[in-house]
Amino acid sequence: MVNTRAEAFAPATVANLGAGFDILGLAVEEPGDVVRAERRAEPGAVIVHIEGDNGRLPYEAGKNTACVAAGETLRLLGVRTGVTLTIYKHLPLASGLGSSAASAVAAAVAVNALYGAPLTYAELLPACVAGEAAVSGYHADNVAPCLFGGITLVTGTAADQIYALPVPPGIVLALVTPDITVPTAEARAVLPASVGLRQMVAQTAAVARLVDALHRQDIAALAAAMEGDVVVEAARAHLIPCLAEARAAAKQAGALGVVISGAGPTLCAVCDGEPAARAAGEAMQAVYKQAGINSAARQTHIAAAGARVLQVL
């Protein structure tokens, strides 16, 4: 309880997994955001420094996901002192990789660690959701896998509405982020208000196959089921240039399936090994290069654990 500084890491997350719109997500091993919390005498959370965002993130308390999450964590801890936060932003913003969730989760975990970690991750969840809500609405589809790790089924924002699903061994993901902007609000706005009953049946069938494939550790079936989304990708595809070409190229290179990560524009290729993931990433990058669009490629694994404390001093 005499700590003066704590740092925590929280990973990038891939939400939706295609057919699992708003209910499924997974944590990756890297990249992730790091937040350092330092104790100060005054109550509340303030940001003193942000690195890696090219000046794009707000310092203003109520508008910064990490600051809101830290403030909520202080409230849950019931302490009168406060924290200063330093955010090391390693995730690209508005890329579909759960950037706002990662900063919120890292902040909550760091602040909790600073005060001796009396709260469980389940108890920290509301603070993380409040942080996420500051920028992109009350939902836990990125926050839950970011905090708890693995693959999560999210049926609400409470801890007892979040279920851990099995992670099949051997999955490698190729994440390719083209250098274009898809604001989450716009990606939400293009979604249909309603879907036909037949579409709903097809979507539930794809989700059933997806969960079954996870349990059976069948990566090919998983990838096919993820691509079984008949609602969301159809509405968003026009926001993601070269989606069809990138998917075809990735599959040609050995990927088993490609979906939009979160609200995009990052594409997530599901592969059954590192060589295929490397080749798929390069193939997708080549498509974007051909189209005159820069992109970043990452190969990563699904992380069994989510956020973690890096150091407490």
Added chain:
Amino acid sequence: MVNTRAEAFAPATVANLGAGFDILGLAVEEPGDVVRAERRAEPGAVIVHIEGDNGRLPYEAGKNTACVAAGETLRLLGVRTGVTLTIYKHLPLASGLGSSAASAVAAAVAVNALYGAPLTYAELLPACVAGEAAVSGYHADNVAPCLFGGITLVTGTAADQIYALPVPPGIVLALVTPDITVPTAEARAVLPASVGLRQMVAQTAAVARLVDALHRQDIAALAAAMEGDVVVEAARAHLIPCLAEARAAAKQAGALGVVISGAGPTLCAVCDGEPAARAAGEAMQAVYKQAGINSAARQTHIAAAGARVLQVL
């Protein structure tokens, strides 16, 4: 190849399982229909006798599900001779227990057995679907579990679109069929043409929980997920008198969840043992009796195997 007579049994099925509308179904151990096929020189299938239907089923070839399935099976077998059929109807008609599917499947399996069973069950599937289609449309959500047994995920009418899901041990079902009529066509007509996006998300979440619960052998979670349907029951509840009261009574008696079987009016209570299933069945019957409605109650298990040949002479 010199058989003159073959009999087959095909079980009742519970389609939908609540949240799994049009995609999930299961076979029960009993009751089931029996069809006897006897060789005749003339091509095609004709019905010579139907028992147990109180005279309600048509003998006319194109309108009888068993006769259509038998005719299609003869076509698949490529034989020039034909069959006469006797149908022993043990399933109540239009009760939501897959009556038409059971007769179709039993007929197809009997005819195949009569000719030495050269066709696999997967090869018989189209004949069974064609039989079902004669009365209630081209779908396999009853036919598939009836033919293959167990719990099936049906994403289309082809054999490679049907997936076996694990059957958790220890489940006992209480099936209560009130003596009212819910024609399948009417039960279809009341369904909404479209559903809100939030409803779709809730429905996919329930299906994800349901499949996860099957794999984890968690009967309580399974029953809760089945009841997570937010689309179909809401539309059909008014067709099933006393649904809320029967559900409450069954749960009070120990059932873990209650859903409409298929298009109803049979109610299916999910229980974790025979005493609870017996009590739940009695409790639901008491509700109907109180309302002046006769009902039949059955306790049964999920059948690992589906249709089977009873005898070949």
